[in-house]
Amino acid sequence: DQAMYLAKQGGRNRFHLFDPEHDRLARERTERLARIAQALRDGEFVLYYQPQVDMRSGRVAGVEALIRWQHPQRGLLPPADFLSVIEDSELIVEVGDWVIATALAQLDAWQRIGLQLRVGVNIAARHLLHAAFAERLQAQLADFPEVAPQALELEILETAALEDIERVSRVIRECRALGVSFSLDDFGTGYSSLAYLKSLPAETVKIDQTFVRDMLVDAEDRAIVEGVIGLARVFRREVIAEGVETAAHGALLLRLGCDMAQGYGIARPMPAADLPVWVGQWRPDPGWRSAADTGD
Ligand code: C2E
Ligand code: MG
Numbered sequence: 001d002q003a004m005y006l007a008k009q010g011g012r013n014r015f016h017l018f019d020p021e022h023d024r025l026a027r028e029r030t031e032r033l034a035r036i037a038q039a040l041r042d043g044e045f046v047l048y049y050q051p052q053v054d055m056r057s058g059r060v061a062g063v064e065a066l067i068r069w070q071h072p073q074r075g076l077l078p079p080a081d082f083l084s085v086i087e088d089s090e091l092i093v094e095v096g097d098w099v100i101a102t103a104l105a106q107l108d109a110w111q112r113i114g115l116q117l118r119v120g121v122n123i124a125a126r127h128l129l130h131a132a133f134a135e136r137l138q139a140q141l142a143d144f145p146e147v148a149p150q151a152l153e154l155e156i157l158e159t160a161a162l163e164d165i166e167r168v169s170r171v172i173r174e175c176r177a178l179g180v181s182f183s184l185d186d187f188g189t190g191y192s193s194l195a196y197l198k199s200l201p202a203e204t205v206k207i208d209q210t211f212v213r214d215m216l217v218d219a220e221d222r223a224i225v226e227g228v229i230g231l232a233r234v235f236r237r238e239v240i241a242e243g244v245e246t247a248a249h250g251a252l253l254l255r256l257g258c259d260m261a262q263g264y265g266i267a268r269p270m271p272a273a274d275l276p277v278w279v280g281q282w283r284p285d286p287g288w289r290s291a292a293d294t295g296d
């Protein structure tokens, strides 16, 4: 840009010495990180919960915890607005620990009112690979002795798992020894999914919502969905489809042998306080079983 051009003109080609744009971006990032750290201290983060249902029985099997920032001026912010800034900083460890602790406390509270659920918690790769992750998880579980570790499922991005498959697999095994289970999130978006599924010790794969969304109109996406379900069966993994928006999606997924479903067609992510009422009102057949029978 112009400042760099001038620096180059006046500075015998040593144009890297003066780059106000780079400086400005670095300062902005530091400020945003500080603001997010402050939000954590001030309790501005909240978890929303989105139900996951068993496709054959219609039973509510669990929920996925999804972080939101209740910003005092800007309102309720989705993770896309703030997670990418912290995902490559140490702050992701603090935020991630808060998410785990909050989800466990919520499970404990639901259990006390007779609601037995499994909760899926998204974990960033940097958090999972942070020193002594499994030991700290064990300590967090010990804070909630009434909550079974089996009720906690950690979701890691398939793409992140593939980056360092050896270390990720080791941490997964350490956590599984505690009773915690794993799912591979956004499955299908990585390059080598099929070959690597064999070596990743996760119980569940979550088919990415982009494939599910378009599978009714796009033959290639449908083939990917079928492929993932078929592969999961061979490797004895559970399959959750994300982005199930209509009964037609549900019917096709059920016909293809998908185990679980999550999506706006079942429920949008909601505050914890709304979940008991939603579970009470949920009707186990949202139209997809009858549609699947007639082959619609
Ligand atoms: P994800 O884990 O793949 O979560 C699913 C996302 O899809 C959520 O977006 C959810 O609200 C949205 N979704 C669910 N059903 C449907 C549907 O039927 N249609 C459409 N169009 N979207 C649907 P959200 O809450 O904005 O989260 C986005 C991503 O942010 C998550 O993707 C996850 O990767 C990340 N994330 C969310 N919470 C956390 C967290 O606590 N920690 C970490 N590390 N990442 C998180
Ligand atoms: Mg997820």
Ligand code: MG
Residues within 6 Å of the ligand: 185, 186, 206, 208, 209, 242
């Ligand atoms: Mg996903």
Ligand code: MG
Residues within 6 Å of the ligand: 186
């Ligand atoms: Mg995603």
